[in-house]
Amino acid sequence: SAVISQKPSRDICQRGTSLTIQCQVDSQVTMMFWYRQQPGQSLTLIATANQGSEATYESGFVIDKFPISRPNLTFSTLTVSNMSPEDSSIYLCSVLRDRGAGEDGYTFGSGTRLTVV
Amino acid sequence: AQTVTQSQPEMSVQEAETVTLSCTYDTSESDYYLFWYKQPPSRQMILVIRQEAYKQQNATENRFSVNFQKAAKSFSLKISDSQLGDAAMYFCAYRSLWEGGSQGNLIFGKGTKLSVKP
Numbered sequence: 488s489a490v491i492s493q494k495p496s497r498d499i500c501q502r503g504t505s506l507t508i509q510c511q512v513d514s515q516v517t518m519m520f521w522y523r524q525q526p527g528q529s530l531t532l533i534a535t536a537n538q539g540s541e542a543t544y545e546s547g548f549v550i551d552k553f554p555i556s557r558p559n560l561t562f563s564t565l566t567v568s569n570m571s572p573e574d575s576s577i578y579l580c581s582v583l584r585d586r587g588a589g590e591d592g593y594t595f596g597s598g599t600r601l602t603v604v
Numbered sequence: 605a606q607t608v609t610q611s612q613p614e615m616s617v618q619e620a621e622t623v624t625l626s627c628t629y630d631t632s633e634s635d636y637y638l639f640w641y642k643q644p645p646s647r648q649m650i651l652v653i654r655q656e657a658y659k660q661q662n663a664t665e666n667r668f669s670v671n672f673q674k675a676a677k678s679f680s681l682k683i684s685d686s687q688l689g690d691a692a693m694y695f696c697a698y699r700s701l702w703e704g705g706s707q708g709n710l711i712f713g714k715g716t717k718l719s720v721k722p
Contacts, residue, residue: 518708529695529714577647583708593639593710595649 489514493580493596500570500603507566508599510580515560518583521553524598525576533578536563570603577601606631608698610713617686618721624671625681625716627696637699638672638679639710644692652694655679683718691720 490513500506510519519536534542534555542555557563567574580596607630617623629638640652655663655672663670667687671680683690694717697710 520709529712530710531712532709535709579647579649581649581710593651598647600647 489516489582489584489594491580491582491594491596493599495599496597497600498602500601502571502603504570505566505568506570506601507564508578508580510563510565510582510596512561512582512594514584516582516584517560519557519563520581520583521555521563521565522579522581523576524579530579533565536565567601570601572603575601575603606633606636606698606700606711608696608711608713610696610716612716613714614717614719616719616721617683617690619686619688621686622682622684623686623718625683625694625696625718627679627681627713629677629679629696629698631677631698631700633700635701637701638670639697639699640668640670640679640681641695641697641712642690642692643695643715649695653681686720688720688722691718693717 492511494509498506521533522530523533524530532545533548533553534544536542536555536557538557538560552568554566577598577600579598582594609628611626636657638655642650642652653663653665653668653670655670662672667684669682693715695715696713699710
């Protein structure tokens with residue numbers, strides 16, 4: 488399975504600023520996803536990062552707040568913009584080797600713990 | 605839209621005993637995947653077990669097994685001979701196989717926090 492390097496692992500940020508989280512995969516993957524996990528809660532899909540085109544956002548998440556880039560098949564970034572304390576969460580990158588690899592193709596990054604003060 | 609429900613926010617088990625975590629889901633699709641993931645305090649999501657909906661046989665991985673009841677839309681996880689290292693959050697997840705139904709992402713339940721008592 489793919490190996491993911493997600494950076495930073497944690498950060499404490501001032502409200503009103505932005506943070507960019509990086510997700511680097513050691514092999515080419517078809518699908519890349521960004522999830523948010525609020526304290527003590529489940530994982531909620533923010534968006535699917537599409538290579539060479541705009542990300543596909545889930546209801547409740549917008550591009551202005553969570554811009555995503557995916558310049559190639561091994562790398563993606565998620566930016567949390569104009570942060571407020573409500574953005575304090577764990578953000579996880581997940582990849583799927585290819586769309587047909589549903590059984591064991593999912594890999595998760597170790598997450599970024601963001602605290603906004 | 606598909607939903608996944610885990611009705612047990614917290615569970616506790618004595619070391620070496622058996623515990624069952626519940627999961628139900630709602631879908632109109634006939635083919636899909638179901639997963640159980642473990643998330644220890646390190647935050648790393650670890651795949652515990654997976655089940656293809658078209659397979660009637662329940663999946664088993666060492667001490668972990670599932671009871672998959674497709675008609676009832678139930679997918680429970682049984683952990684036998686519980687160990688201290690099993691303590692974690694456990695998430696049940698669903699994946700649609702319908703091209704128009706999703707981006708290929710997982711849909712997660714709210715999770716069950718499992719404690720193991722020595």
